[in-house]
Amino acid sequence: MKNFALAYCKLMRLDKPIGTLLLLWPTLWALWLVGEPTLKLFIVFTLGVFLMRSAGCVVNDFADRKFDGSVLRTRNRPLASGQLTSKNALFIFLVLIVISVLLLFTLPPLTWLIACFAFLTTLVYPFMKRFTHFPQLILGIAFSWGIPMVYAATLGSFPLTCWLLCIANICWTIAYDTMYAMVDRDDDLKIGIKSTAILFGENDKLCIAILQTMTVLLLIMIAVINQLAVSFYFALFAVVLLFIYQQTLIANRNRECCFKAFLNNNYIGLSIFIGLLVNHF
DSSP states (O other): OHHHHHHHHHHTTTTOTHHHHHHHHHHHHHHHHHOSOOHHHHHHHHHHHHHHHHHHHHHHHHHTTTTGGGSTTTTTSTTTTTSSOHHHHHHHHHHHHHHHHHHHTTSOHHHHHHHHHHHHHHHHHHHHTTTOSOHHHHHHHHTTTHHHHHHHHHTSSOOHHHHHHHHHHHHHHHHHHHHHHHHHHHHHHHHTOOOHHHHHGGGHHHHHHHHHHHHHHHHHHHHHHTTOOHHHHHHHHHHHHHHHHHHHHHTTOOHHHHHHHHHHHHHHHHHHHHHHHHTTO
């Protein structure tokens, strides 16, 4: 029973919270850009991020169960290794979705419509790597739905800042998920999986740098439009330094270093959040 429970935890990536954090940060950015959120909104959106990230991991592993065994990094995942069955995965997925829907009903109806698009993107994303070199773009969209949901729940409208933040987050997501894809590039080429890391080829570092630059420029635009305090610009300076550090990590395209660069993006999200948080004082 203990091993069974552990396998479920691994399936939902409870042992690897980086994905949840990368999904949570832009949602928190939106909450603090709109204004200081109520405790209820903070709890609802935080739980929602956790539930949907977990559901997304289950769908991803279900879709990739026949491929993961051929990839060094993923061969020990619960479905690929036989620790859990497809029926087990579908069961926990339904449980997560039911809880998410109940949570969604505590928010205004406009958020329900956006949540439907978010759910569809979550379902579609894992299969995109079979057909397009841009699964990272789909992930960026999936990881950005929390932003318009925040605006729908708080303002009931979608100002320019909402969409600029979405685009900034999509650029950032493509950048860090390309780093992640660089880890598996050799294995993906063998089994026919597509990614931006494969598409960009020798220009991968340059493309990541361009995406990182776009992220910073869009965040500066948001800061100007919303007349954010100087503290936010200090946060952006920290972001620039972190992006430079990530470029040094991926310079030689070493697997371990690329993965380390990917993980470092948690500090990007944290830095921006701190900048927005301090802006309220």
